[in-house]
Amino acid sequence: MxxxxxxxxxxxxxxxxxxxxxxxxxxxxxxxxxxxxxxxxxxxxxxxxxxxxxxxxxxxxxxxxxxxxxxxxxxxxxxxxxxxxxxxxxxxxxxxxxxxxxxxxxxxxxxxxxxxxxxxxxxxxxxxxxxxxxxxxxxxxxxxxxxxxxxxxxxxxxxxxxxxxxxxxxxxxxxxxxxxxxxxxxxxxxxxxxxxxxxxxxxxxxxxxxxxxxxxxxxxxxxxxxxxxxxxxxxxxxxxxxxxxxxxxxxxxxxxxxxxxxxxxxxxxxxxxxxxxxxxxxxxxxxxxxxxxxxxxxxxxxxxxxxxxxxxxxxxxxxxxxxxxxxxxxxxxxxxxxxxxxxxxxxxxxxxxxxGTEGEKANPVVVFDEYGPARMIRDKRYKLIHRYPYGPDEFYDLEPDPGETYNRIQDEGYKEVIGRMKKQMELWFLQYADPRVDGSREPVMGGGQSFLAGVLGPGINVYGENK
Missing domain, CATH: 3.40.720.10 (Alkaline Phosphatase, subunit A)
Structure with missing residues (x-):
C-alpha cells in the first residue's frame, strides 16, 4: 500500500x-x-x-x-x-x-x-x-x-x-x-x-x-x-x-x-x-x-x-x-x-x-486444523478428522450432509478420497510441524496447558485432566 x-x-x-x-x-x-x-x-x-x-x-x-x-x-x-x-x-x-x-x-x-x-x-x-x-x-x-x-x-x-x-x-x-x-x-x-x-x-x-x-x-x-x-x-x-x-x-x-x-x-x-x-x-x-x-x-x-x-x-x-x-x-x-x-x-x-481479484485455482484450497493429537483437513466438500494414535476418525461429505450428521469413515465409496486427504494432511504437517512441539505427540485432553510444550521432555503430561 x-x-x-x-x-x-x-x-x-x-x-x-x-x-x-x-x-x-x-x-x-x-x-x-x-x-x-x-x-x-x-x-x-x-x-x-x-x-x-x-x-x-x-x-x-x-x-x-x-x-x-x-x-x-x-x-x-x-x-x-x-x-x-x-x-x-x-x-x-x-x-x-x-x-x-x-x-x-x-x-x-x-x-x-x-x-x-x-x-x-x-x-x-x-x-x-x-x-x-x-x-x-x-x-x-x-x-x-x-x-x-x-x-x-x-x-x-x-x-x-x-x-x-x-x-x-x-x-x-x-x-x-x-x-x-x-x-x-x-x-x-x-x-x-x-x-x-x-x-x-x-x-x-x-x-x-x-x-x-x-x-x-x-x-x-x-x-x-x-x-x-x-x-x-x-x-x-x-x-x-x-x-x-x-x-x-x-x-x-x-x-x-x-x-x-x-x-x-x-x-x-x-x-x-x-x-x-x-x-x-x-x-x-x-x-x-x-x-x-x-x-x-x-x-x-x-x-x-x-x-x-x-x-x-x-x-x-x-x-x-x-x-x-x-x-x-x-x-x-x-x-x-x-x-x-x-x-x-x-x-x-x-x-x-x-x-475480489482472484482467478480460478487449479487445485482446490484446503484448510487444516489441530487440537493436540487430533487433526482435520477440510475442503469445500469433504472433511476428514484423524485422531492419533487410535481414533476414532470421522469423514463427512458436506455436499449432501452439510450438518455433519453421517460419519462416512467406513464407507467403501469414499475410500479413495479418504486416503488422498489423509496423505495430503500427513505431508502438510510433516512439512510444517516442529518435532519438539508436535501436537500429535502431546497428551492434550482439553483441560488446559500449564507449561511450555516440549520443555519437560517427551511423555511428560503438562496438560489438565479431561474436565
Whole structure:
C-alpha cells in the first residue's frame, strides 16, 4: 500500500460461532453494528480457526504459526501471570505481526484478553497494554492488569475494554505514524446467567431461539462442564445478550473513528478466536466441549469481516477457504510489509480473494486444523478428522450432509478420497510441524496447558485432566 499506512483496529471476540450474527443469517440475534460493518466491506463465509480453543488459535493469528510450531496446544490454564499464576511468556521466541508493525512505525495497543502468557507484561511490539489477568472470568469485577498492576474492574468488562480502546485512540490519533489497536473482548464466553446488563437480557425475553436447536447431548459431550445442558434458555439468553452488548461496543468504536475523521484511514477487522456450540450437534462448548475433541464446523468456523472505506470492496461476500494461519501474511501484504520468515510458515495471503481479484485455482484450497493429537483437513466438500494414535476418525461429505450428521469413515465409496486427504494432511504437517512441539505427540485432553510444550521432555503430561 503506497503512502501512509492505514490505522488498524482488530476486534476479536471469545467463543463466538459464525451462526451468531445477523449478517451471517441469524434472524433472532441483534447485531446491527456488525451487520453495518459487513455491509461496508467483505464478509468471509469460510474462515476457520487454527485450533478450536482460544490460546492456540490466538497464538496462530498473531504469529502465523500452527500450534505444532508455536507449542501452545490448549487454553492456558497456567503461566498467565495473574490470579496467583506464575508468569510464562509462551511466545517469547516467535515473531508476531505486531512486532513487524512496531518495527515499521506503528504504535500498537492492546485492550482486553491476551491469554498467551505473562499478561502483566507488554509483549510483541505493544506499547499500550490493558490485559486480562487470566483468559476469562466474571463480567463484573473482572481481574485485569492496568499499567502492569492487578485490578478488579467494577464495571461491565465489555464496556471497560471499549473505554480503554477509546483512550488509546485519543492518545494516538494525531500522531504522524499510524496506530494498531487490538480490542479483545471476553464476550460472549461464559458465564451467561445473571451477569449481563438487563437492557440486553430483556431483548431476548420472548426469543424462540430457533437458531440454537437443543437435541439430546452428543455421546461425547462433557455435560458436567457447562450449564447449557440443564438451563439452555437461561444460558442462551445470556449468550445472545453478551453478543449484543459487544455489538453495541463495536458501534462505539465505529462512531469514534467516524467522529474523529479516521474512518477512511482505518482498516477494521472483526473475528473470533474459535467457534462455539450452543446446543448445536448436542454440544455446549467448542472443540473441548466433547472428548474426543471435536472439529464440527460450528466449533472451527468463525466470523471474519474486513472493512476499509474506499479501499476494500463494499457489501461483498467471499467464499474462499481461509484459515487463521493465513491472517498474518494477508495483513502484511495489504500493508506492503515483508516478513523474513514467510517461507517457513504455512499461511498464504488471501488478499486477492479479499479484493475480489482472484482467478480460478487449479487445485482446490484446503484448510487444516489441530487440537493436540487430533487433526482435520477440510475442503469445500469433504472433511476428514484423524485422531492419533487410535481414533476414532470421522469423514463427512458436506455436499449432501452439510450438518455433519453421517460419519462416512467406513464407507467403501469414499475410500479413495479418504486416503488422498489423509496423505495430503500427513505431508502438510510433516512439512510444517516442529518435532519438539508436535501436537500429535502431546497428551492434550482439553483441560488446559500449564507449561511450555516440549520443555519437560517427551511423555511428560503438562496438560489438565479431561474436565
Amino acid at each position: 503506497a503512502g501512509k499506512k492505514p490505522n488498524i483496529v482488530f476486534i476479536l471476540t471469545d467463543d463466538q460461532g459464525i451462526w451468531s450474527l445477523g449478517c451471517y443469517g441469524n434472524h433472532e440475534i441483534r447485531t446491527p453494528n456488525l451487520d453495518r460493518l459487513a455491509q461496508s466491506g467483505v464478509r468471509f463465509q469460510n474462515f476457520f480457526c487454527t485450533s478450536p480453543v482460544c490460546s492456540p488459535a490466538r497464538a496462530s493469528l498473531l504469529t502465523g504459526r500452527i500450534p505444532s510450531q508455536h507449542g501452545i496446544h490448549d487454553y492456558l490454564s497456567g503461566g498467565n501471570g495473574g490470579c496467583g499464576q506464575e508468569a510464562i511468556e509462551y511466545l517469547r521466541d516467535y515473531r508476531g505481526y505486531t512486532d513487524i508493525l512496531a518495527e515499521n512505525g506503528y504504535t500498537c495497543g492492546l485492550s482486553g484478553k491476551w491469554h498467551l502468557g505473562d499478561g502483566r507484561k507488554s509483549q510483541k511490539g505493544f506499547s499500550y497494554w490493558y490485559s486480562h489477568q487470566k483468559g476469562g472470568g466474571p463480567y463484573y469485577n473482572a481481574p485485569m492488569f492496568r499499567e502492569g498492576e492487578p485490578v478488579n474492574e467494577k464495571g461491565y468488562i465489555t464496556d471497560v475494554i471499549t473505554d480503554e480502546a477509546l483512550v488509546f485512540i485519543d492518545k494516538t490519533k494525531n500522531r504522524e505514524n499510524p496506530f494498531y489497536l487490538s480490542v479483545h473482548y471476553t464476550a460472549p464466553h461464559s458465564p451467561w446467567v445473571n451477569c449481563h446488563p438487563e437492557e440486553y437480557m430483556k431483548l431476548y425475553k420472548d426469543c424462540l431461539f430457533e437458531s440454537c436447536p437443543q437435541p439430546p447431548p452428543h455421546p461425547w459431550a462433557k455435560t458436567e462442564v457447562l450449564d447449557g445442558y440443564k438451563n439452555s434458555r437461561e444460558c442462551l439468553t445470556g449468550y445472545f445478550a453478551a453478543v449484543t452488548a459487544m455489538d453495541h461496543n463495536v458501534g462505539r468504536i465505529m462512531i469514534k473513528l467516524e467522529e474523529e475523521g479516521l474512518a477512511e484511514d482505518t482498516l477494521i477487522i472483526f473475528s473470533s478466536d474459535n467457534g462455539f456450540n450452543c446446543g448445536h450437534h448436542g454440544i455446549w462448548g467448542k472443540g473441548n466441549g466433547t472428548f474426543p475433541l471435536n472439529f464440527y464446523d460450528s466449533s472451527v468456523k468463525v466470523p471474519f469481516l474486513v472493512s476499509h472505506k474506499n479501499h476494500i470492496p463494499e457489501n461483498r461476500v467471499c467464499d474462499a477457504m481461509c484459515s487463521g494461519y493465513d491472517f498474518m501474511p494477508t495483513l502484511l501484504e495489504y500493508l506492503g510489509l515483508k516478513n523474513e520468515e514467510a517461507d517457513n510458515l504455512p499461511g498464504k495471503s488471501f488478499l486477492s480473494s479479499l479484493m
